Amino acid sequence: MRRIRRPVGEPLGKISCPRCGNSTRFVEQLESVLVTTTYLQNDDGSFTPLEQNSDAEGELSFLCGECGYDMTPFHGHFREMVF
Secondary structure (H helix, E strand, O other): OOOOOOOOEOOOOEOOOOOOOOOOOEEEEEOOEEEEEEEEEOOOOOEEEEEEEEEEOOOEEEEEOOOOOEOHHHHHHHHHOOO
């Protein structure tokens, strides 16, 4: 079982980059992702997406959106706080 690392920023639990201090912009990066999209062709020749599925096979990283610092240990907390 993976332990979720909780940040201690202000307010309590706010993530901040230890390198540059950024607390607003972050990047979630997945490697080796297969995206499959099903389309319907309309009478006028245009296409409408019907369904999209994705499978991630590679590593997941959580990075500072300003300086690129690896903040992956905080990814669990990040996922809990996405609403």
